[in-house]
Amino acid sequence: MSLDVDIEHSHGAFHLSARFVSEPGVTALFGRSGSGKTTLVNIVGGLIRPDRGRVTVDGQVLVDTERRLFVPKHRRRIGYVFQDSRLFPHLSVRQNLLYGRWFTRGNGGAVAEFDAVVELLGIAALLDRRPESLSGGEKQRVALGRALLAHPRLLLMDEPLASLDEARRAEILPYIERLRDKAGVPILYVSHSVAEVARLATTVVILADGKVTAVGSVLDILPLADTSDGxxxxxxxxxxxxxxxxxxxxxxxxxxxxxxxxxxxxxxxxxxxxxxxxxxxxxxxxxxxxxxxxxxxxxxxxxxxxxxxxxxxxxxxxxxxxxxxxxxxxxxxxxxxxxxxxxxxxxxxxxx
Amino acid sequence: MTAEEWTAVRLSLLVAVTATAASLPFGIAIAWLLARGRFWGKSLVDTLVHLPLILPPVVTGYLLLILFGKRGPIGEFLNDTFGIVFAFRWTGAALACAVMGFPLMVRAIRLSIEAIDTRLESAAGTLGAHPLFVFATITLPLSLPGVIAGAILCFAKSMGEFGATITFVSNIPGETQTLPSAIYTLTQVPGGDAGALRLTAISVVISMTALLGSELLARSIGARRVAT
Missing domain, CATH: 2.40.50.100 (RNA polymerase II/Efflux pump adaptor protein, barrel-sandwich hybrid domain)
Incomplete structure (x- = not known):
């Protein structure tokens, strides 16, 4: 998988101008809040149309403003795990997990079997429950499974642990690691936590004030990161x-x-x-x-x-x-x- | 109860159910457009939908007569191409009731659609769902309490509609004489008081049943949603 991003986007006074190519594995988008990480991920996921630029995944063009090309989000096969899990409140955990199954036929994405994903994420006991009865950590695990079962070719994670306390984070991180190691789906991971990035990422893209300031392997880049807990x-x-x-x-x-x-x-x-x-x-x-x-x-x-x-x-x-x-x-x-x-x-x- | 009174009750129910069922798809579509759409002339659509609520019912009925009467531009077209006649038929009564109930229905549905978190819809989109599928599986089920409330409001309005109906399709027993028209007629003839009172009682019972039914339905949906 290769993700090639070269976009410009303005929103009010904020200007985002980002250009990077990511390697297989986990690419971390790292920066302070307000640096444009979420906007960038939303552009890749098709939730925002950029003012100018191109986004390609594996050579397929998702956005190209010059050629007036825009693939809508439901045809991108890009999974998205949101900071707030966004589970469907009127459906059970099982129905939430299976929501994407109608659209996966022949899409060629990574094949993820229901039972395997349920086991990987340890959510077998939750299947018949409703989202509002789940804890924050359980919700995020279900959201992960739901995105994975839509067979994405790229998984976006926008600070999936930000709304959780330290204990819940420690509970979920191993699952994301297993995802990275076993499911074989490339991940674009947004975070402002050095510890998370150090633990998960292979490539790091550092964003500051809407601009990419550094791209490279986690060992080279992270020490340069401008952070309070460097x-x-x-x-x-x-x-x-x-x-x-x-x-x-x-x-x-x-x-x-x-x-x-x-x-x-x-x-x-x-x-x-x-x-x-x-x-x-x-x-x-x-x-x-x-x-x-x-x-x-x-x-x-x-x-x-x-x-x-x-x-x-x-x-x-x-x-x-x-x-x-x-x-x-x-x-x-x-x-x-x-x-x-x-x-x-x-x-x-x-x-x- | 006399046979004529029964006929009025049956006709009223038929008219109200038809008006509600036929306008519901349009009500949902318009409510969705007003809640989510961004298009030129949106406030014009909004005003048009609400017009029957502020116009005198007789005016609405008369406008319907002009537009949908046998010689009216729309009425003539429908009669020539589809053979559908509204003037002085029970279908015309249903049309008048639907138009009068429409703003109430759209308001209720629109409010419940606006209350839905659009981020859930975009999440469904990232899972591969086409916008129409998202609407059917996320937006519609989540706005169901509002849809039910809107339908009940339209039904109740239809059961009570008088001014527009009598102006548009007159007061023909067995064809366009609904409950309110029948009550009105009975109060105009000597010795009709007993019949008017019976129909009034029936009217109260039907309205209360509809309200109670919607309450129970909304509660069971709510209960299903919090059940674990």
């Missing part, structure tokens, strides 16, 4: 487990990391997400310190913002970002090229 992503492999202390050691390009015991066998690829404010810097190798993880690296770039500064480190090729106060930056006389030691206070992990 962080870094490290690809790593489970190297060994320490049963006595209940720890797992991970090997990454930047060095070894020790983390609380993961239930993943040796050799499993994992993706570690380290928030910038969980990284301290030291000029000397720190000794007699409680933190287990210290990585050596060089300062690559310092981006001041008010009283704080984001310091990007090059740790043997991997990028790590630390958020320090401007005072610390001055006190340590940090400058590009200076070797430092990064003390990591906490790491969150996702299997990849």
């Amino acid at each position: 962080g870094s992503v490290l690809d790593a492999v489970v190297a060994r487990h320490d049963e006595g202390f209940q720890l797992t050691t991970l090997a990454s390009a930047a060095g070894e990391l020790q983390v609380p015991r993961l239930s993943a066998p040796r050799g499993t690829s994992v993706r570690a997400y380290i928030r910038a404010r969980d990284v301290m810097l030291s000029l000397q190798p720190p000794q007699e310190i409680s933190a287990l993880n210290v990585l050596a690296g060089k300062v690559a770039q310092i981006t001041p913002s008010g009283a704080q500064a984001d310091v990007r480190l090059d740790c043997n090729g991997a990028v790590l970002t630390a958020r320090l106060t401007a005072k610390s930056v001055q006190r340590l006389a940090l400058a590009p090229g200076r070797p430092v030691y990064a003390v990591i206070k906490s790491v969150s992990f996702e299997r990849s």
Whole structure:
């Protein structure tokens, strides 16, 4: 699957101008609220007609304003999971799931069987219930299943977890991962959460004020993301487990990391997400310190913002970002090229 | 009850049911247009639909007579091409009732369509449903309480319609003499009071049954919707 977008659209004072090509897998549209993510997804889904431009999926033109071409949304075969699940209130969960079945015949989309999807999403017990009796997390799972059963060739997800609390998010994320890994449907995923993007995405498109500022793989792009909870992503492999202390050691390009015991066998690829404010810097190798993880690296770039500064480190090729106060930056006389030691206070992990 | 009184009751029911059933598809279509459509002349359509509500019923009846009478432009055309005659027939009574009940019906349906979240309709579209299918499976079922309310209002209006009917199709026993016309006639003749009273009682019973029926129907739809 390849999605090729090159559009311009104005809505009031807001101007969206976006151009990118996405790779198979999960493409994350990432940016602050108001950056134009939802507008862009609505254009791809056919809910909004752009002022100018082209959208193609797998070579099929969905919109081309120059040729006055516009494929209506019901003929696009693009599934859409909305932030508010938008389940049909007068239909049962089963009827909601089966709504798209009338239109799937011979559309050539990814074949998703009812039973398989129900099992994948763990919604077998909900089938005869009405949408209003479901919890937020259950609603989103049903909405996911409903979109999937319409056999889409591309799935759009507009902040599907935004309306949920932390516990419900943790409940749904694994299902989206399973979707990505098993259903084989490419996904365009809108989010403003670095943790979600780090966990799910293969490609990241960063939007700011209606413009695409960066496109690339999650490892290259995410450290550049302009976010309040900026962080870094490290690809790593489970190297060994320490049963006595209940720890797992991970090997990454930047060095070894020790983390609380993961239930993943040796050799499993994992993706570690380290928030910038969980990284301290030291000029000397720190000794007699409680933190287990210290990585050596060089300062690559310092981006001041008010009283704080984001310091990007090059740790043997991997990028790590630390958020320090401007005072610390001055006190340590940090400058590009200076070797430092990064003390990591906490790491969150996702299997990849 | 006399045979003539029974005839009036039966005729009234026939006229009201026909008027309601025949105008319902148009009522839904116009309500949808007014709720969702964006077209030039929308306020003109809106005004035309509401006109019978504000015009004196006699005026509406007279306009119908001019347009749909045997010599009227529409009446003549319908008679020549389809053989449909409205003038001084029960079908004309049904037409007058439908026109008088139409604004009430459209209002009720339009309000319930406007209350539907259009985002549900676009969600159905992304699942591959054609707009007509979306209308049949999402919009219509969700606006059903309003459709029922509109139909009942039109039916009740038809049962009570007097001015437009008597002006358009006169007061012919067995053909166009509906309940209100029959009551009116009975009050004009000596010794007709008992018959007028009987028909009044029947009229009250029918109207209350219709109202009660719609209430029960709306409640059962609501109950089905919240059932888990």
